[in-house]
Amino acid sequence: MVPPDAPADAPPDNDVLRACGLHYAHGGSPALLGVSLGVREGEIVAVTGPRGCGKTTLLSCLSGRLVPNSGEVWFNSIPVHTLAPAARERLRRDQFGWVADTPQLVPELTAWENAALPLLLAGTGHRTARRTAMEWLERLDVGGCARKRPAALLQSQRQRVAIARALVHTPSVIFADEPTAPLHRTDRTQALRTLTTAARSHGITVVLATHGTEAAALADRTFALVDGRAATSPACSLSA
Numbered sequence: 001m002v003p004p005d006a007p008a009d010a011p012p013d014n015d016v017l018r019a020c021g022l023h024y025a026h027g028g029s030p031a032l033l034g035v036s037l038g039v040r041e042g043e044i045v046a047v048t049g050p051r052g053c054g055k056t057t058l059l060s061c062l063s064g065r066l067v068p069n070s071g072e073v074w075f076n077s078i079p080v081h082t083l084a085p086a087a088r089e090r091l092r093r094d095q096f097g098w099v100a101d102t103p104q105l106v107p108e109l110t111a112w113e114n115a116a117l118p119l120l121l122a123g124t125g126h127r128t129a130r131r132t133a134m135e136w137l138e139r140l141d142v143g144g145c146a147r148k149r150p151a152a153l154l155q156s157q158r159q160r161v162a163i164a165r166a167l168v169h170t171p172s173v174i175f176a177d178e179p180t181a182p183l184h185r186t187d188r189t190q191a192l193r194t195l196t197t198a199a200r201s202h203g204i205t206v207v208l209a210t211h212g213t214e215a216a217a218l219a220d221r222t223f224a225l226v227d228g229r230a231a232t233s234p235a236c237s238l239s240a
């Protein structure tokens with residue numbers, strides 16, 4: 001509920017993520033030109049748009065992987081855009097999950113160790129971390145690969161391990177950048193449904209970049225980008 005003394009157009013205070021007026025250029029090449037977005041807790045938002053419109057850059061700024069050239073990013077009451085690198089790294093490790101369009105696993109670790117990594121880094125005991133990772137790997141149909149290293153897995157199996165790793169510590173927000181790109185069409189629906197069902201049942205917010213209508217259909221809302229701008233610009237107001 002918006003408090004009575006808040007500005008009339010203040011965002012709802014159940015926004016878990018808020019971005020306001022984001023600008024970002026890769027070198028001299030502009031990727032975001034004043035993007036504003038609010039995401040509510042537990043919401044699944046699909047960021048859509050043609051190749052090169054800025055989806056990955058937007059997810060990277062929202063998640064603290066990139067610092068915008070100007071504009072603000074808030075995670076609850078935390079100003080992500082002004083955090084020091086170490087604090088941003090901690091925030092990403094503890095509160096966020098990331099699934100890239102190609103699986104980025106640690107080659108020396110087995111599938112279950114890769115999936116358990118966020119728990120192990122947070123100090124969870126080995127046995128609990130392993131059990132939890134195994135549960136997620138099984139939900140994603142790759143439980144049988146748990147002892148294999150990434151090199152021995154198919155690309156589609158690696159991506160499922162990466163999805164398990166994003167879910168394993170039940171983060172506040174998962175950023176998924178074309179998460180089903182490496183999967184065959186038949187595998188896509190199941191992996192997407194596992195991700196979105198798990199997110200809904202655990203109250204995890206998801207920001208999902210996608211070209212596909214299938215992924216967008218599983219989201220609560222679509223946020224369309226065109227040439228680095230929102231296709232329809234929401235008003236931007238920060239109450240914090």
Ligand SMILES: Nc1ncnc2c1ncn2[C@@H]1O[C@H](COP(=O)(O)OP(=O)(O)OP(=O)(O)O)[C@@H](O)[C@H]1O
Pocket residue numbers: 026027029030031049050051052053054055056057058209
């Ligand atoms: N590392 C980089 N160096 C230079 N330009 C980049 C870099 N990354 C992205 N860009 C440019 O920034 C713009 C936005 O790219 P971005 O990857 O965010 O778009 P996208 O919508 O995710 O594209 P895709 O659907 O192809 O993944 C594009 O013009 C792209 O060429």
